[in-house]
Each structure stands twice: as C-alpha cells, then as structure tokens.
Amino acid sequence: MRATINDIARKAGVSKTTVSFAFNNPSKISKETFDRVMRIADELGYVPDPVARTLATRQTGAIGLLLPQSIQEIFVNPHISEILRGIGEVCDREGLSLGILTPLKGVLSQTIRNAAVDGLITLGIGPGMSVLELFRQRGLPFVTIDGAPAEKIVNVGIDDELSAERLMDEVLARGHRDIAIFTLKNVTLSDNGDHFSLTNDRRFAGFTRACERHGLAPERLRVYHTEVTLESGRAAARAILAEPKRPTAVICLADIQAFGVYEECRLAGVSIPEGLSVVGFDDVPLAQLVNPPLTTLGQSGFLKGELAAQSLVELIAGKTVESKALDAELIVRGSLRSV
Amino acid sequence: MRATINDIARKAGVSKTTVSFAFNNPSKISKETFDRVMRIADELGYVPDPVARTLATRQTGAIGLLLPQSIQEIFVNPHISEILRGIGEVCDREGLSLGILTPLKGVLSQTIRNAAVDGLITLGIGPGMSVLELFRQRGLPFVTIDGAPAEKIVNVGIDDELSAERLMDEVLARGHRDIAIFTLKNVTLSDNGDHFSLTNDRRFAGFTRACERHGLAPERLRVYHTEVTLESGRAAARAILAEPKRPTAVICLADIQAFGVYEECRLAGVSIPEGLSVVGFDDVPLAQLVNPPLTTLGQSGFLKGELAAQSLVELIAGKTVESKALDAELIVRGSLRSV
DNA sequence: CTGTTAGCGCATTCAA
DNA sequence: TTGAATGCGCTAACAG
DSSP states (O other), rough: OOOHHHHHHHHHTSSSSHHHHHHHOGSSSOOOHHHHHHHHHHHHTTOOOOOHHHHHSOSSSSSEOOOOOOOHHTOOOOOHHHHHHHHHHHHHHOOOEEEEOOOBBHHHHHHHOOOOOEEEEEEEEOOTTTHHHHHHHTOEEEESSSOOOOOTBBEEEEEEEHHHHHHHHHHHHTOOOSSSOOOOOOOOOOOOOOOOOOHHHHHHHHHHHHHTTTOOOGGGGGOOOOOOHHHHHHHHHHHHHHSSSOEEEESSSHHHHHHHHHHHHHTTTTTTTTTTEEEEEEEOGGGGGGOHHHEEEEEOOOOOHHHHHHHHHHHHOOOOOOEEEEEOEEOOOOOOOOO | OOOOHHHHHHHTTSSSHHHHHHHHHHGGGGGHHHHHHHHHHHHTOOOOOHHHHHHSSSSOOEEEEOSSSSSHTTTTTTTHHHHHHHHHHHHHHOOOOEEOOOOBTTTTHHHHHHOSSSSSEEOOTTTTTTHHHHHEEEEEEEEEESSSBBTTTEEEOOOHHHHHHHHHHHHHTTTTSSSEOOOOOOOOOOOSOOOOOOOHHHHHHHHHHHHHHHOOOOOGGGEEEOOSSSSHHHHHHHHHHSSSSSSSEEEESSHHHHHHHHHHHHHHHHTTTTTTEEEEEEEOOOGSSSSOEEEEEEOOOHHHHHHHHHHHHHTTTTTOOOOOOOOOEEETTTTOOOO
C-alpha cells in the first residue's frame, strides 16, 4: 500500500497541512520541519497523489487533443505530427501535459466525458456537432483547428475554400481539364452521424468556384474517395493509371497521398510531371524532398498547433480570445506542368 | 457551477447511490428510476466528474508514453509515430486514453509524479536510471521500449548491438573503409545526468565488433553528433560534402537523417550511391519511396508499440509478463553500393 | 431495488 | 508556524 499524506504526518508528528505545505508551499513552514517531513517522505517513498490533488485544486495540468479518428489513423499523417509539434511547443513552455483523446470504443462522447483535462483542442469539428454541447456541459474550454468559425467558438485555421480555389486556378490556368481529386475520407466515428470533413467540403466549394470561372463543369472532376494515408494514395493512383483515358493532373487533399502517387508512377514508369501532374495540400517537410519537388498548398501545421494551444491556455486562464485565420500559400514546384 | 451527483439525487428524490448506479450499473435499479434520474441529469446537464471517479475507483483509464525529449523533438521522427500507432492500436482495442508525458520544465521526475495514468511506456530508459525508482514509489506498472532488459523490467525492442553489427558487416563487406556515422544525440533532460542514448551506445558496440572483425580500427569511423531530425541530417551532410576527403558511405542511426543527406546530395549534385552510399535505421514508411530506395535496418515501430502496450495492459491487470525481443532485418536497397 | 455511510488523498480556510 | 475541520465529487460495501 502506498504511503499517504496521513502516514507522513503521523510519522513526522505534524498535521496533514504541514506535510502539504512542505510539498506545495515550503515558505510557510520552518526549515527544520520541512527537512524532517521531506526526509520521512523520502524514507516512506511518499509521492502526493496527482488525482487527489486534481480533485482538490480542480485543475489537472493537462490539455487534450480531441480527434475523431483512431490513433492509428492520426500518426500516418505528417501534417498532424506538425500540429502536435506546435501544441507541444506550448505544452513545454507552460508545463502542461498532453493527452491524445480519440473515440473510446467508437464513441467520441464517451471520451469527452472521461477526459481529465483542463481544456481541449479539436481537429475538424464544427458548429452544430453534438460534441460541442458536451464541452458546454462539462464547462471545458476548447479551441478548434480547421473547424468553422462561429459565435463563441475560437477557431484556428486557414481559409480552405479560398486556398483550394487558388490551387485549382493554377491547375486550370495550366491547361488541365481532366483532373482527379483525392479526398479526405474519414471513417465516421461519431455517435450521431456527424461527418468530420469540413475541410473536405470547403475545399470542394473552392474547387467548384474555380471550375465555374474557367468554364469547366465541376462534375467533370474525377473524385476518388481516399483516406489520408500513403496506401490509400497508392491504391487510387493505381486506379488512375489503369484507366483508358488517364487524367493529366491529380490533386491530393493531403501531401501524404501524393507520395503514394509518386511511388506508383515510378513503378509504372510514368514520369512526373510529364506523364502526370501532381499537386498536394499541406507542404509537409518531405514535400520539397521528393523528386520532383511537390507543388502544394502550404500551411504551417506547427503554427496551427501553436496558436491553438496558446489560445487554449489563455481561455483556461479566463481571458477572451479571438479566432485566428492563418495564411496559406500556393507553393509551385516541379510536379506541376502546363499541358 | 456545474451540477453534481448530489444535485441530481436531491432533484430526483433518490440517493447518490442510485444516481451512481444509473450511470455505472443501470441493471441494479428499476427502469423507472433510471429514466427519471437520466432525464433530470439531462436537464441539468450533469456529467459525472472523471477526476472524482478516478479518485474513488483508483483507475484512470489512461496509459502514458513517457519520453525524455520535448514533444517538439518527438514528432519529427517518423519511427516514433509508428510506435505511437502501435500503442494506439491497443488503446483503441482496450478503450484506453493515451497521454504524452514529457519533462515538465525540463524535469522528468516532475512529470512522473503528476502523471494521472494507470501505467507507463517509456522510450530509451534503462536500469539504473533514477526515474525507474519513481515508478516503484508510485507503484506504477511500466514497460520499456528500447530500454535494457533487466531483472523485473519488461522491455520490448530489437537487439540493437547485433543489428548494428550486421549492418556494418554489410557496409564493410562492400569495401567501404571511410565511413561516417550520424548518431542519436538527445538533449539531456534528466535531473541527474542520465543520458538517454542506450540505443546509440549499443549500436556503437555492434559497429566496433564488426570493424574489429574486418580489421578496421573503430577510431577510423567518423562520428557526427546529430539529432534525430531532418535538419540535423542535412547539416551533417553539408559538413561531409565540404570535406576534402569525403567518406564513401554514411550510416545514419535514423532514417530521417538519411533523407536530409539525400536532399543535400541532390543540391550538391552528388548522386547516390555513386558518389556516396547512404544507409539508415528503422525502415520508416518513406524509406522505400525515396530515390534511390534506402538501405536500412528495418524494425517495426508499430509492432514495438503494440507489444509494449499490450504488455502494459496485462501488467496492469496483474499478470506476469516477459520481455520481448523483436526481429530486425537488414533491408538492402539501392542506396548502398560496393567500392 | 434503494439508502446510509464511509472512504478515496489532498488542499485550504480559519483558529490557535 | 502549525493544526483541526471541511470540502472536492464520486464509488461501493453494507444494511435495509
């Protein structure tokens, strides 16, 4: 049985308060008692129970990243790793722990109920989704990333619609008319039919606008429902390469999918961009390293994470925080050519 | 103020127990009272407090991954992402949450004291390190990954020494004698001088054995102290390429560093493997996608994470668990040639 | 099936 | 400077 604060107090001949002070507020007791208490605590291997402390202080010293996917799916996406780095930067700075919160047994609301955190960052969750109501109930401060800016919701993200429009503009301006699109299909894990693809929807809105402006019927876009994984990108690429009339360009809504396209093209002897133009989203660190370097819509995952976490910290501290729109930049590299 | 179990009990005209049962053990109360309690709970927006519950049940439903680096450093390494995927697989299966535990304000022991988890997985922490004593004090079950197998310690990992020896054997057998090595330098974050590079040390032991067998003085190896990042790999690569007598091969203790070498070689117009052979460790998913595909010592991060987490779950359940040695395989691809 | 009671381990206000 | 008392919100024997 682990030693408790009572054991220490008894053995040291002082009260619980004194022991507590020794650990949390040493200046309030004399040096002698402090030393004695600590020595005994050391002998008995006493460590204050963090859970009990949390119950008493009402703060956990942890924030959570709430994701509607399984952990499995998360860490195949380098962009999310970048977001985590940004969040981590703030955690280090503020001395906070980080919890990765995913649906428990497929039920996200379960996760939220059980989350022992001071606040949450969510990814891809927008207004109207039922989980937000749970945050309210629990009184949990939260910040969304890639959510939808709305009343009373602090969001951090780029303008996905505009960004997608700009990207499609560039592709169309280069003469492409037969275009494939790899989507962000996420397994739906909510308990009420929410689907977590706000980003997907907004980008398609942008694509549509660009197409209409260039006189291309949006229906002409060939949509492949892909997950955000290398393998899914490869599978869809194989499908494309096998088609009788191959598209001249493929737009991947995540860079990681594009890397899969690269691989299949290499295997099939199709050179990029001569045989197929490829563009992506995110500009993950490896995008500039592949050959040819990937044309992509750059957004800083690190910054998204950092700003979201910083905002959350302020929210927890009771401050008022505004949503933030981040810059996104079309980065044209060698993987896109004119036809 | 959030509603508590007392509020619900009073309003529903029942006792706390009944409310508790309604949430945790509905079969023990009648359907009518259950419905009434839940309706009122719903009206008042009541959600049981997870912290209080944890205090009473003595279990958090979470496990932690304890890392001696900052979060920033962790997520630049794809191999760790793979490990996280493996751990996540088990978390999903078992309905557990995952905490990323890193040094709080540079002090790992602080993190351990405050960790509200049922058990821990550590990375690169071996016997004799002071943090292990803290686990004991807190009575926390733990499993190490890439630690050192020892009495009473459950470890999961490959035989790094043997693996490194095999890899060096191959490099030497191909005639290389002027070899650069990029190490795993980790910022030391412990409070007592522990250094977290067990893996680094063991691999060097393996290198040394291979060198001696081939009649190459181990001192001839050119050691570059690099971090496990792309940038660090690039920086060291630049140093190599600038040297008057360039090595013929570079061994990176992490694939991610090798990608940095690829990039600098491309910029410098040095072709791989003609101008420089490159080999790595881990076989991260992208290793087979770069051009030329990377020769590397393959180990499954996913499996490491999965086995470690599975072992931890069993340990928490009170079972006895053995350490596990995983297979590692030298994967020869195009980036290594004979001289 | 439901209520009473006693913890879980610690923080903190108020007296002494 | 120290101690007694109270509360944090919930669970779980045990009794009814």
